[in-house]
Amino acid sequence: AQRVTQPEKLLSVFKGAPVELKCNYSYSGSPELFWYVQYSRQRLQLLLRHISRESIKGFTADLNKGETSFHLKKPFAQEEDSAMYYCALSKGNTPLVFGKGTRLSVIA
């Protein structure tokens, strides 16, 4: 079964500090992996997906198949990065399976 683990419920960092939101998955195959973000009073929205290998709002995520991880990173946190972050996994037409989420709080 597909499973996504986000070990941190809450992550607090100071503005300008590096950020790493952890995501581990279990899936016997090559999954599609995503990060979704929910800012306060806004809809859940796609932040990035591993197949596009793009950097959005300074965030990047590298798929490490050996460690089955897809950690989200940003070198310098900004206050506007404070939000709820969800890692998600899918394969083919199967629905996305989400992790439990990590709330990132950036302290000024």
Add this chain to the structure above:
Amino acid sequence: DAGITQSPRYKITETGRQVTLMCHQTWSHSYMFWYRQDLGHGLRLIYYSAAADITDKGEVPDGYVVSRSKTENFPLTLESATRSQTSVYFCASRAGPIGDTGELFFGEGSRLTVL
């Protein structure tokens, strides 16, 4: 307006009452989904639909009923609401298979409180 909309945005009901949450999308997306969001559980899939008249159970379907008579609508019904169904419900849609069109588009959410 184009997009995906949910109604009502807020609902308070009593145990045992029937409640229907509406979801409407204007993109003609094939896939539609209902998730519930709870502290400590994240987002869990309730039901999804690959097309009109095709629905499938997700992780937590008990106590819920869905239908999809039209591509653009995907209502979620709680036939007899229970306190454990107090949650924020999100509807989402997707054009097709994962890949270039794999992005899920979410509604604003419906906050349901069952007293």
